[in-house]
Amino acid sequence: AQSVTQLDSHVSVSEGTPVLLRCNYSSSYSPSLFWYVQHPNKGLQLLLKYTSAATLVKGINGFEAEFKKSETSFHLTKPSAHMSDAAEYFCVVSDLMNTGFQKLVFGTGTRLLVSP
Amino acid sequence: GAVVSQHPSRVICKSGTSVKIECRSLDFQATTMFWYRQFPKQSLMLMATSNEGSKATYEQGVEKDKFLINHASLTLSTLTVTSAHPEDSSFYICSGGITGGNTDTQYFGPGTRLTVL
Numbered sequence: 001a002q003s004v005t006q007l008d009s010h011v012s013v014s015e016g017t018p019v020l021l022r023c024n025y026s027s028s029y030s031p032s033l034f035w036y037v038q039h040p041n042k043g044l045q046l047l048l049k050y051t052s053a054a055t056l057v058k059g060i061n062g063f064e065a066e067f068k069k070s071e072t073s074f075h076l077t078k079p080s081a082h083m084s085d086a087a088e089y090f091c092v093v094s095d096l097m098n099t100g101f102q103k104l105v106f107g108t109g110t111r112l113l114v115s116p
Numbered sequence: 117g118a119v120v121s122q123h124p125s126r127v128i129c130k131s132g133t134s135v136k137i138e139c140r141s142l143d144f145q146a147t148t149m150f151w152y153r154q155f156p157k158q159s160l161m162l163m164a165t166s167n168e169g170s171k172a173t174y175e176q177g178v179e180k181d182k183f184l185i186n187h188a189s190l191t192l193s194t195l196t197v198t199s200a201h202p203e204d205s206s207f208y209i210c211s212g213g214i215t216g217g218n219t220d221t222q223y224f225g226p227g228t229r230l231t232v233l
Contacts, residue, residue, distance in 0.1 A: 034220075043209075043227065051220075103162060103165070104150075106161075109159055
């Protein structure tokens with residue numbers, strides 16, 4: 001079965017400094033990997049998605065992630081944090097199901113705190 | 117596009133009662149919808165996969181008689197928590213996959229917070 005491990009439950013940064021949220025995956029085949037963000041009282045929003053087309057994936061709001069097979073990692077980065085980036089971030093891997101759609105397996109989440 | 121709504125956003129009920137949560141895809145058709153549960157400060161756990169016009173597929177450990185799922189149309193799925201107990205208090209989130217779209221892309225609703233007294 002596919003799984004992801006988010007190494008940090010909380011990450012604190014100052015506004016304007018870089019963001020690094022770490023994620024490692026376990027997969028028996030080439031997976032699809034995602035980063036989702038969850039703001040309070042809002043639905044989960046897809047930041048970006050990796051599907052083997054390119055190892056460096058650019059997402060919305062200036063976020064990007066790099067797929068490194070040798071390290072089984074898919075870390076999320078942003079050059080400069082903004083106050084509005086404060087939220088819960090989930091690393092997600094897809095898993096095959098018998099039905100048409102693929103199952104999403106969520107990591108435990110990382111809460112990003114941004115201070116002025 | 118690809119908006120999913122949930123109703124209600126919050127519900128408080130007494131122990132032993134049943135609660136129904138609706139999940140609607142507002143601007144797309146969803147042959148498949150998913151129901152997740154999120155306990156405080158924890159991750160989302162898939163409860164079941166709902167396919168329009170057929171029985172839901174439940175994940176291991178999820179009681180199908182307690183969490184009744186109906187997916188009667190391509191835009192509506194419902195989750196009924198029967199005989200709710202305090203341990204059922206949680207944040208319930210649904211998502212939908214676009215019929216004919218990418219099979220690994222889901223659009224999430226804003227969630228329903230259930231509190232059982």
